[in-house]
Amino acid sequence: MSTTDHMVVACQGGERTALERRPVPVVGAGEMLLKLRVVGFCGTDLFKLTTGAAAPGTVLGHEIVGEVAELGAGVDAFRAGDRVCVPHHVPCGECTLCRRGNETMCETFRENLMEPGGFADTILIKPRATRMAAHRVPDAVADEAAVFMEPAACVLRGVHRSGLEAGGVAVVQGGGSMGLLHLLVLKAALPDVAVAVVDPVAARCELALSLGADAAQAPGGAAETAVAQLTDGIGADAVFDTVGGNGPLEAALALARQGGSVVLFAHAPDGERAGFDLNDLFKYERRILGTYSGALAEQAAVFDLVASGALDPTPLVTHTLPLDEFDAGVQLVKDRKALKVLFTPSRAAGGG
Ligand SMILES: [Zn+2]
Ligand SMILES: [Zn+2]
CATH class of the missing domain: 3.40.50.720 (NAD(P)-binding Rossmann-like Domain)
Known part of the structure; x- marks a missing residue:
């Protein structure tokens, strides 16, 4: 596979998805490109799939841990190779809803700051998420724990x-x-x-x-x-x-x-x-x-709980599969045979 291509799990309309080859997103100023390490399959992903709510071409997935592959101009809080966890939703912090403590209702919050989405070999993180909400994962914290920070x-x-x-x-x-x-x-x-x-x-x-x-x-x-x-x-x-x-x-x-x-x-x-x-x-x-999401205060508090070891959600992970086996992972959740399913990069990217 060319280094300018990667694999993504794309919605096909209805419940169907397919592993698809796409160009790797181009990194702009203030952004960073992550190589996927693990991505969690979330109830919201299942809901969007089973209700057919996602438009064809959409790449779902938002509970990610990645490794910094490339940094855009002006990003100096991270280095290539850092393990990073970052949420896909970040409030503006300035609007009336944010100032009243309803950050998760902020108009800006609903914007997805990951491109194309979490079920992809590489993920571009937009400037607001890179600047305000990305955390370097401490060495002592496993990917399988860090992936729970968003949920x-x-x-x-x-x-x-x-x-x-x-x-x-x-x-x-x-x-x-x-x-x-x-x-x-x-x-x-x-x-x-x-x-x-x-x-x-x-x-x-x-x-x-x-x-x-x-x-x-x-x-x-x-x-x-x-x-x-x-x-x-x-x-x-x-x-x-x-x-x-x-x-x-x-x-x-x-x-x-x-x-x-x-x-x-x-x-x-x-x-x-x-x-x-x-x-x-x-x-x-x-x-x-x-409650449907977490804002910056909860994200920071959860980071501290996971980093200190007080919160260790790793026992909830029952299955880890490469993106190639996305359908099998979804089926395990639907059949209630799995608790948390995680996906690793596609086999083409060396996962599995
Ligand atoms: Zn989620
Ligand atoms: Zn706001």
Whole structure:
């Protein structure tokens, strides 16, 4: 393969993707070019694929660790060969939404600062991300841990917004990779927090317990009993729903204490309506809120947690495949045979 070409996983419309040869992006001032080391497959990628939301030609993927291949003019914070992790969304920091603390709603934030996307052998990082949000990965931190910094920052934002405090009790609905990442972030970020994980699959409950959960039970009566035991019967301070949809929302409200929070952390189909009792909010002062991404403060805080070793999400990685086997990786997630799937560069680029 010529050094001016690389392979990418391109959407083909609908759910189909194909490994495609493309020219390597040209590096401009303030930008940097990364050689992919690993990229995580995220629930948002799956959602976009299964709903056909991505236009043909789109390259998805945004949870990346790369190695600096080339630096544009004016970039002096990095050197060729540095391992780098960087998010694809960075707020402007100046608009009204940013100044009000809603950086993830900033118009600028939605811009994708990776070209063509994470599922590619090489990735161009745009100036705002290079300047404001890229971090050199410390030598002691594995790629498989650093790749979680973007999703873990999303989780941490939800934790902050929930109002949960040290010593509190949290419930996580869903023991998939995002649910278990909630468990690990909660334990790393808040001292003495108790966490119950709710999932219908016994093996996932066992894994949750081995990762430090204080309880893990199937949804329904078993979960309600476990949460009652952890909270002297009053219910959880915060419930994080990583499942999505109206049924799980009602289950989350039932597990949250009066005055507690429910954090929605999953896609719902467009237009899906909720049907909960309004007095859960008015009379019992519960709060329902959503979080879909992390901003600079959470990204920096998560970097510190991972760099210090307090947060080690590597046990969540069950499969690592070259980009050539993208479809197989997606299928593993769909069949619930995988937790976190990571992709390495294509075989043409020496991956696999
Ligand atoms: Zn993601
Ligand atoms: Zn802004």
